[in-house]
Amino acid sequence: MASILLITGTPGVGKTVLAQNLSRKSGFTLVELGNLVRKEGLYTRFDKARKTYIVDEGKLRKRLEMLSRSSERVVLPTHLIGRFLPKDSVKTALVLRLDPVVLYKRLRARGWTKRKAWENTEAEILDVCLQESRLLLGTRKVFEIDTTRKSAASVYKEALRVLSRRRTSRSRIVNWLARYDPVELERNL
Ligand SMILES: Nc1ncnc2c1ncn2[C@@H]1O[C@H](COP(=O)(O)OP(=O)(O)OP(=O)(O)O)[C@@H](O)[C@H]1O
Numbered sequence: 004m005a006s007i008l009l010i011t012g013t014p015g016v017g018k019t020v021l022a023q024n025l026s027r028k029s030g031f032t033l034v035e036l037g038n039l040v041r042k043e044g045l046y047t048r049f050d051k052a053r054k055t056y057i058v059d060e061g062k063l064r065k066r067l068e069m070l071s072r073s074s075e076r077v078v079l080p081t082h083l084i085g086r087f088l089p090k091d092s093v094k095t096a097l098v099l100r101l102d103p104v105v106l107y108k109r110l111r112a113r114g115w116t117k118r119k120a121w122e123n124t125e126a127e128i129l130d131v132c133l134q135e136s137r138l139l140l141g142t143r144k145v146f147e148i149d150t151t152r153k154s155a156a157s158v159y160k161e162a163l164r165v166l167s168r169r170r171t172s173r174s175r176i177v178n179w180l181a182r183y184d185p186v187e188l189e190r191n192l
């Protein structure tokens with residue numbers, strides 16, 4: 004049966020690396036949303052100011068539905084959760100988590116401004132991707148993986164564990180707010 008494995012999480016947590024491993028080692032077809040949208044014209048227009056294409060959600064959803072029918076298993080890494088996702092075809096969503104301090108440093112090392120790095124770090128602290136995934140897909144399909152201090156290989160292994168349902172979706176994996184006060188953290192970073 005057709006299925007999409009969604010890999011989501013705040014920018015910089017390691018979605019692409021995991022999706023590449025799943026594609027190479029487990030035979031998933033890797034779908035890169037940006038490429039798909041650009042190459043196949045699945046946008047309404049180009050936003051010059053933000054230098055991005057504005058996605059045509061209806062067209063993209065239809066295309067993803069088609070893909071999930073034609074290919075046995077699709078892996079889709081994206082930090083965006085939205086109506087463009089054909090939610091019935093998404094069988095599992097993995098939300099990668101990363102300690103906010105590690106994430107902030109990783110984003111700054113990418114050359115992102117303090118402001119942009121902090122905005123995304125704050126989204127990680129507040130569980131934004133997790134909540135959005137649960138809202139769209141329901142709690143049963145959504146699993147968190149804490150990637151902090153884990154190698155790409157062990158994140159991959161943990162993903163396989165979840166896929167074989169050797170772990171339940173309900174267990175709470177991280178609670179950054181219990182560890183960090185966002186106001187304090189922003190001041191000290
Ligand atoms: N488990 C890991 N341990 C250490 N570094 C990692 C790990 N996984 C990925 N990285 C590194 O972190 C950076 C971000 O990884 P990646 O591009 O996969 O993130 P992403 O979630 O796809 O980001 P974006 O949302 O911007 O596409 C890369 O430099 C990658 O090599």
Ligand SMILES: [Mg+2]
Nearest residue numbers: 018019020080
């Ligand atoms: Mg990526």
